[in-house]
Amino acid sequence: SQKFKAIGTLAGGIAHDFNNLLMGIQGRTSLMSVDLEPSHPHSDHINAIEDYIRSAADLTRQLLGFARGGKYEVRPIDINELLHESATMFGRTKKEIRIHTKLQNLSPVVAADRRQLEQVLLNLYVNAWQAMPDGGDLYLETEIVTLDDAYCKPYQTKPGHYAKVSVTDTGIGMDKSTLQLIFDPFFTTKEKGRGTGLGLASAYGIIKNHAGMITVYSEVGQGTTFNIYLPVSDQDVHREDPAENELIKGSETILLVDDEEMIIDVTQALLERLGYQVIVANGGEKAVERISEMGNEIDLVILDLIMPGIDGGTTFDRIRKIQPKMPVLLSSGYAIDGQAHAVMRRGCNGFIQKPFNITELYPSPAFHPPAHISICAGGCALLTNPKPAPSGGIIYFQDPNAKLL
Structure with missing residues (x-):
């Protein structure tokens, strides 16, 4: 716990300073892009730089998520809806993965930051995909469970009703030594360039920051299951009607x-x-x-x-x-x-x-x-x-x- 806190403080400070640097690069690049026609020979280079900036900003968000300083605004979230939307988006780009969903009939609602939960789920999906290089099956399930004090105490959470989200793959699995390190920051089993070692550490920090818990079960050759538990909320989900974007200028x-x-x-x-x-x-x-x-x-x-x-x-x-x-x-x-x-x-x-x-x-x-x-x-x-x-x-x-x- 002390190690996680110390590394989290360091990670948060690095992310803050890095975001300030990105602000300078992003702002200048943005100003240049406004002055260029899409057909300009430098336009593609500017767009590529902005893509790299977005990737770097995503990395700092993961750092902040691990540092538990990345929660923005908490709203009632329909877990079934979030799981379905994130899985659909992921499935469009990973055709070799067969995705199966089994959702609780009564949609679980949790009080959470939607963007952060999306980040957690996508991290788990990517891990599952990388564990199945030849393709495979990804099983997603939601249910409402009641956890007692004996179960919650080791995780320093409160007993009560929880929304449980299970993410199961049919991949290569993990041995016990890997499982012990799986949530440590910068730990990765992936080859260079395929992982930062921040994905699961970030997921752990985000779920912990939402008064929840995340567990993992895996055996070599038998696949892996991650279980996320988040306290159920009695609030109603608020949905808004989207409209067209329009750039606004002013003079104030x-x-x-x-x-x-x-x-x-x-x-x-x-x-x-x-x-x-x-x-x-x-x-x-x-x-x-x-x-x-x-x-x-x-x-x-x-x-x-x-x-x-x-x-x-x-x-x-x-x-x-x-x-x-x-x-x-x-x-x-x-x-x-x-x-x-x-x-x-x-x-x-x-x-x-x-x-x-x-x-x-x-x-x-x-x-x-x-x-x-x-x-x-x-x-x-x-x-x-x-x-x-x-x-x-x-x-x-x-x-x-x-x-x-």
């Missing part, structure tokens, strides 16, 4: 607060490209000064959470003392963790994780922002009239259907 004034010049430069360029007036503040002290001097002229603050001196949380409190109704959006290379949760509970309007690009600056008012703020899926809050658009991305505003843990 945004105060951008960060201690890293690279982040300020690229984010300012992205926002100005969308028509916004941007005032910058290098750190919390400067941000408070800007609000004191011209608070009535500022429509939104984008505030970095982790800064030397006055951190984002303290800066938020000081801003709200001067301008109690000022909309503030937290930004960080970390995902929402305990520190960000605390600021959100004090009334901060939303959270965005780096890196993001200009094409992700689309409105997503599946949430309910204050006043005239429209919300973006994966990018920034845009100061325009809100209008329906698909939810998604990695920016979250307070919502009556959502629950921050």
Whole structure:
């Protein structure tokens, strides 16, 4: 437990710094892509770079998931629906695998971060596929089970009703020595280039962070079964009607607060490209000064959470003392963790994780922002009239259907 905690802290710090670097690369690449016609000879190179950035961002999400700092926003999730959608998506690309599903008649509902659970399931599917190089069968099953204290105590979870998800393959299986290390970070049995050793460690951290447990059973030549247990929720699943994406531009004034010049430069360029007036503040002290001097002229603050001196949380409190109704959006290379949760509970309007690009600056008012703020899926809050658009991305505003843990 202590080893996992120490490595998790290290992994979270690495992921945060790496995401900040990716933000600089992603932002500049995004600005270049906007200026190029699709037929331009450099367009394919730019698209390839953006693909690599997305892969790197996925890797940092796995690091944050292992570090248990990667949970964003918890909502009621229909496990049957999630399993079916993720399996269908996976099956389209892996035709050599036969997928069989057996779903609980009464759909289990859990309170969870959908994107993170998708990550866990896809990691398990990929492991199963790699264990069956000549093809095979993948069995997916859901059921509701009741676990007593004797079963839960070793996992430090509470007894009660759980949604159980089983992922079983007919692959090569694992021996006992491998099973003992299977959830350790950076442990992998795959050849170089086929695995990072983070997939199952990340899955373990994510499920643990959702007050659940994950177990594995395997024998050499007999395949492998992973069982995931998540507490059943009595909440109703909230579904939204998707609409067309539309790039939104504006002219309002945004105060951008960060201690890293690279982040300020690229984010300012992205926002100005969308028509916004941007005032910058290098750190919390400067941000408070800007609000004191011209608070009535500022429509939104984008505030970095982790800064030397006055951190984002303290800066938020000081801003709200001067301008109690000022909309503030937290930004960080970390995902929402305990520190960000605390600021959100004090009334901060939303959270965005780096890196993001200009094409992700689309409105997503599946949430309910204050006043005239429209919300973006994966990018920034845009100061325009809100209008329906698909939810998604990695920016979250307070919502009556959502629950921050």
